[in-house]
Amino acid sequence: xxxxxxxxxxxxxxxxxxxxxxxxxxxxxxxxxxxxxxxxxxxxxxxxxxxxxxxxxxxxxxxxxxxxxxxxxxxxxxxxxxxxxxxxxxxxxxxxxxxxxxxxxxxxxxxxxxxxxxxxxxxxxxxxxxxxxxxxxxxxxxxxxxxxxxxxxxxxxxxxxxxxxxxxxxxxxxxxxxxxxxxxxxxxxxxxxxxxxxxxxxxxxxxxxxxxxxxxxxxxxxxxxxxxxxxxxxxxxxxxxxxxxxxxxxxxxxxxxxxxxxxxxxxxxxxxxxxxxxxxxxxxxxxxxxxxxxxxxxxxxxxxxxxxxxxxxxxxxxxxxxxxxxxxxxxxxxxxxxxxxxxxxxxxxxxxxxxxxxxxxxxxxxxxxxxxxxxxxxxxxxxxxxxxx
Amino acid sequence: xxxxxxxxxxxxxxxxxxxxxxxxxxxxxxxxxxxxxxxxxxxxxxxxxxxxxxxxxxxxxxxxxxxxxxxxxxxxxxxxxxxxxxxxxxxxxxxxxxxxxxxxxxxxxxxxxxxxxxxxxxxxxxxxxxxxxxxxxxxxxxxxxxxxxxxxxxxxxxxxxxxxxxxxxxxxxxxxxxxxxxxxxxxxxxxxxxxxxxxxxxxxxxxxxxxxxxxxxxxxxxxxxxxxxxxxxxxxxxxxxxxxxxxxxxxxx
Numbered sequence: 001x002x003x004x005x006x007x008x009x010x011x012x013x014x015x016x017x018x019x020x021x022x023x024x025x026x027x028x029x030x031x032x033x034x035x036x037x038x039x040x041x042x043x044x045x046x047x048x049x050x051x052x053x054x055x056x057x058x059x060x061x062x063x064x065x066x067x068x069x070x071x072x073x074x075x076x077x078x079x080x081x082x083x084x085x086x087x088x089x090x091x092x093x094x095x096x097x098x099x100x101x102x103x104x105x106x107x108x109x110x111x112x113x114x115x116x117x118x119x120x121x122x123x124x125x126x127x128x129x130x131x132x133x134x135x136x137x138x139x140x141x142x143x144x145x146x147x148x149x150x151x152x153x154x155x156x157x158x159x160x161x162x163x164x165x166x167x168x169x170x171x172x173x174x175x176x177x178x179x180x181x182x183x184x185x186x187x188x189x190x191x192x193x194x195x196x197x198x199x200x201x202x203x204x205x206x207x208x209x210x211x212x213x214x215x216x217x218x219x220x221x222x223x224x225x226x227x228x229x230x231x232x233x234x235x236x237x238x239x240x241x242x243x244x245x246x247x248x249x250x251x252x253x254x255x256x257x258x259x260x261x262x263x264x265x266x267x268x269x270x271x272x273x274x275x276x277x278x279x280x281x282x283x284x285x286x287x288x289x290x291x292x293x294x295x296x297x298x299x300x301x302x303x304x305x306x307x308x309x310x311x312x313x314x315x316x317x318x319x320x321x322x323x324x325x326x327x328x329x330x331x332x333x334x335x336x337x338x339x340x341x342x343x344x345x346x347x348x349x350x351x352x353x354x355x356x357x358x359x360x361x362x363x364x365x366x367x368x369x370x371x372x373x374x375x376x377x378x379x380x381x382x383x384x385x386x387x388x389x
Numbered sequence: 390x391x392x393x394x395x396x397x398x399x400x401x402x403x404x405x406x407x408x409x410x411x412x413x414x415x416x417x418x419x420x421x422x423x424x425x426x427x428x429x430x431x432x433x434x435x436x437x438x439x440x441x442x443x444x445x446x447x448x449x450x451x452x453x454x455x456x457x458x459x460x461x462x463x464x465x466x467x468x469x470x471x472x473x474x475x476x477x478x479x480x481x482x483x484x485x486x487x488x489x490x491x492x493x494x495x496x497x498x499x500x501x502x503x504x505x506x507x508x509x510x511x512x513x514x515x516x517x518x519x520x521x522x523x524x525x526x527x528x529x530x531x532x533x534x535x536x537x538x539x540x541x542x543x544x545x546x547x548x549x550x551x552x553x554x555x556x557x558x559x560x561x562x563x564x565x566x567x568x569x570x571x572x573x574x575x576x577x578x579x580x581x582x583x584x585x586x587x588x589x590x591x592x593x594x595x596x597x598x599x600x601x602x603x604x605x606x607x608x609x610x611x612x613x614x615x616x617x618x619x620x621x622x623x624x625x626x627x628x629x630x631x632x633x634x635x636x637x638x639x640x641x642x
Contacts, residue, residue, distance in 0.1 A: 336483070337446070338483045339483050339484075339485055341443075341445055341446070341467060342479070342482065342483045342485065343485070343493075343497075344466070344467035344468040344471070345443050345444075345467055345468075345470075345471055345476075345477050345479075346471055346493075346497035346500070346501070346549065346553065347468050347471035347472045347497055347500035347501040347553070348468055348496055348497055348500045349468050349500065350466070350468065352496070352500070353468075356485070356488055356492075356493075356496065357485065357488070359487065359488075360485055360486050360487025360488040360532070361486060361487055362487070363487040364486065364487055
């Protein structure tokens, strides 16, 4: 199914969606928020923000006690990027957004210090923050990534090894800054990672936000972007590859809250193996002050085998009539046998032909990252996934 | 000398309305260096013949055989057929998003030859063939067939024909939808491949137009899944004047 259409009554929540009868009539920005875990009811799995997730697998992260001590990180010194730890009462915390669900609130209530990554200077630069082997006990983390006005840079948050982690990542993009943030999940097979990213964009700033989820039993990265000031622009990209028994989820929210803001959301995923599961929810809210908004969101899923399930739910709410454009598209399809035939008819063996098609499908996202080094590494990681097929 | 033999070929296709018999006993022998034109009205089974030779899974051979130098082609997978020297220039080439022409050509060439082509000569060969087909060099970096016009897609098929150097090529309505300039360019490409490698060609077409530029040694008229008549190039001239009407059974009133 692909659709590019003006919003209908359903999309405003006037009538229930086909995916369930109990959709509350509520604007996306009016959801309850709090930094305090006790302000949220215990999670039962029927809540709209949890209904696609295997909540029993990570009850410890939504309701248990979390270890809030410093997360071990590795990073190289990069000119123009400062990395430090700040206390939980620091004024630089809480500027980009606050939790809308219990796992994020639990992390916020539990973290001791926050990792602060500041980017300054107009030269292009790349900083990689690696988190490796966070253990099997439930933990909380908080990160603030801040791009100074008119600065440029790329920050990679990379996770490998074991993890049972609930975290919040705040991204503050100053006036005229251009920042790329890549959240790269290459965890071990039994890892659980729940993340909420909150971005706030200043005037005429640009954020490229990329979520790449390849490894982990349950990985849920929910980025929300507040286009808070005039002329701000977000490109939100995602790439995920779910194998047997993996649950990869992303709930993307873009709030157009100022004139002449722009957003492009493109998430692509592949699924293979029994029980491979992906969820993409894309909410776009165009507020009444956001005249001249230009918005488009899309999700594409490629189903490689039987026994998989991909949920794809685009939602668009528009509160002003004076916009440039707003559209959405969602498509989940099986492997195209005609593509396979074409490649095989040129002598390419079936396995290689399949890998070529899947790689081609996902590579659109990788090509947009803008860092040859990272692109190369992601291509290698993707190749490893494909070799496993 | 290589030979492609098609013997008493019967082919069915599964449709929503059940099994349909499309080819009803086709016999055809193509020697290396020969050009055979297969002509016929829509629905006569021309494309089915092309796709069956290439091994498309939609078509089921219920009787007969296809032999390449005595080897049973029907026992081969699609990719094995290509590596054995068969090539199908498709009527509707599919788009392959995210796979560049360069990457695709090199992957195919490597698969066909069994070893990667030498970088220096390969790049030169690709550039030369593209230039011969009046393809802009930026084609190489575009994704396979993505956003290509009809004529560009056909040129891309002939580019592959020139570079992969098969022993036998089936051209499935390569002429359809081409304007006269593109038709000339594509025909020149086919003739060039013929001069360079002396391959055998099965040229499937609805119209006689392309036969002005590619001269067949034999012409076969296909009607209702069988060869209704065959002859030399003069048969094409006759079809040009008379059309296919005389082969079609009168509709019962």
